[in-house]
Amino acid sequence: MPELPEVEATRQLLEPAMRGARFDRVLLRRADLRRAFPPDFAARLTGTTVDAVTRRAKYLVLPLSSGETLVMHLGMSGDFGVQSRERAASAAPPPPRAHDHVVFEMSSGCVVTFTDPRRFGVMDLLTREALSAHETLVGLGPEPLSPEFDAAALARACARRRVPLKVALLDQRVVAGLGNIYAVEALHLAGLSPSRRASTIATPTGKPRPTAMRLVAAIKKVLTTAIARQSNTTYRSAFAEATADESARFRVYDREGEACPTRGCAGVIRRSVQGGRSTFACRICQR
Ligand SMILES: [Zn+2]
Incomplete structure (x- = not known):
């Protein structure tokens, strides 16, 4: 499942392809992911420009020139690929893969494809009011890499x-x-x-x-x-x-029974369950 670092790497991948670029064409290859796409999703995106490519927790948040905001979540298996349009249109373009569900053709010349085999991903198009009332985004604590998190x-x-x-x-x-x-x-x-x-x-x-x-x-x-x-990582597979x-x-995640990597520590990594989630820790150097 994509964690915060994967989502941030995705944001960094999308930024040069999408920021300041217009949606020239939006292709939906099915009617839904985890849930249905918003009504008229492709029509509402087409012709608008992406003002910024930001991230909040594990959500990609793209404010648009239309005043709406595109909010995307990778779910369990979602992933984006970016290709230049010339490359996509070259002599023998590969046929779309079975799980390529959404294609954005951007005015930057980039083709952005969303792939999601398990279809737990989410794409939403929110008004300013809907964004400020978003059940998950409202009430989030500080971003761990922001200066506010100290x-x-x-x-x-x-x-x-x-x-x-x-x-x-x-x-x-x-x-x-x-x-x-x-x-x-x-x-x-x-x-x-x-x-x-x-x-x-x-x-x-x-x-x-x-x-x-x-x-x-x-x-x-x-x-x-x-x-x-x-x-x-140049090759990232969905x-x-x-x-x-x-x-x-x-260091310790999924390393039950292995020697603790802390220098000079003779401990062994133990697994326990806290709040239904696996925890891995050394009882010697973690106090
Ligand atoms: Zn230790």
Whole structure:
């Protein structure tokens, strides 16, 4: 399932192809993804210009010159491909693949194709009012890579939470879109136990303790590293499941029984379940 780094890498892929460009032609190869496309979706997009290609949590958010906003979610298996139009129109263009559901022909000369074998993706076209009332986007906490997400903000959000720290990190009101894998990774990097109470990273008055600073730095580090790796991957398959290669990129996630990667630590990675999600941690160096 695409996590925040994959969605950010997708945003970076789409930005040069779509920002400032007009939708010349929109092809829908079916009537729905997870749910039906908005009414007159292709007609409402055609002729409008993309003002920006932004991301909020795991949503791609594209404000348009029409005043509406295109909101897209990759779901379980969604992926975008970008091709130049000359290339797409060249001598022997490949036939559309079975799961290419949406094609945007942009005035930039790029053809943007959305592929989604499992069809849990979402495309929505929202008015300003609908956007500001969006059930998921409203109430999201700060973006983990934004300057607003700092030790003070995290401590403030955790100060009154009596839940385990890992559970707090998955709460979208605390930090937006971090996801299970990167919460596990960041806690290990910061040397903090997933099961310690969330409020322990703040003082009684809600000020950040050094643990909050370590955790914020670790979250930014694991995400930045993952985004850089994603952006460097030239071949990204819509069908990609976690392969052996892919799991090699994690410190502790999915590494039950392996030696802890912390230098000088003799611990072993253990798996547990918190709030219905798998957690991987070392009981020696994570306190
Ligand atoms: Zn350890």
